[in-house]
Amino acid sequence: MRKIIIDLDDFQPSAVNLDLLLKLKEHFPKLKISAFTIPIDANLIFGKIKKEKVLEWAGLMRKLDWVEFYPHGIAHTPNEWQVNDKKKVEAMIKVMEKAFHDLDLPFKKVFKAPFWQLSKEAGEVLREHGYIIAEDRNQPRMFDDSYVYNWSLEEDFPKDEVLVKGHGHLDGESENALDKVFLDLHYKLPNDAEFKFISEVI
Numbered sequence: 001m002r003k004i005i006i007d008l009d010d011f012q013p014s015a016v017n018l019d020l021l022l023k024l025k026e027h028f029p030k031l032k033i034s035a036f037t038i039p040i041d042a043n044l045i046f047g048k049i050k051k052e053k054v055l056e057w058a059g060l061m062r063k064l065d066w067v068e069f070y071p072h073g074i075a076h077t078p079n080e081w082q083v084n085d086k087k088k089v090e091a092m093i094k095v096m097e098k099a100f101h102d103l104d105l106p107f108k109k110v111f112k113a114p115f116w117q118l119s120k121e122a123g124e125v126l127r128e129h130g131y132i133i134a135e136d137r138n139q140p141r142m143f144d145d146s147y148v149y150n151w152s153l154e155e156d157f158p159k160d161e162v163l164v165k166g167h168g169h170l171d172g173e174s175e176n177a178l179d180k181v182f183l184d185l186h187y188k189l190p191n192d193a194e195f196k197f198i199s200e201v202i
């Protein structure tokens, strides 16, 4: 049986396409999703959504036992983790983890930087804090034991991989955003797929 991981970036209260994800789960009852999550939604900071919406979202997320959460930065700002000062990175990790605790949202220690933008120093401090780093397959690897995907969801399914590590986005402009790949996933994913979380294979 082929083992398949689906990771999706940019989970946050203002994200759209959650309904599509629920539909996909109906079609593949054993689906598991590794969700790289933004714990501080910029739309809350800018007053575009209310705190109640954030709490309601977190409550819904907690109920999804087929979704596991992993930190995707703090507020997903450009260059957020392109920081060379290790003391500052220490402080940022505290802010990020507190934001998950404030949402009462359990998370596993796999870190993916927003836009894959991560300084070597930030990566090192995260590793000292027990994090595995998720790195872009299209950029030089920083750490030997990083988590690297081998399938982007808009591509043909990689039939020769024993462990398919798929990557996409919940929403946004990327080609691998869920609304763009949703229909194709129904026939791309093998019906006998054994879905895994990232935490189950690292």
Ligand SMILES: [Zn+2]
Residues within 6 Å of the ligand: 009, 010, 072, 076, 114, 115
């Ligand atoms: Zn992102």
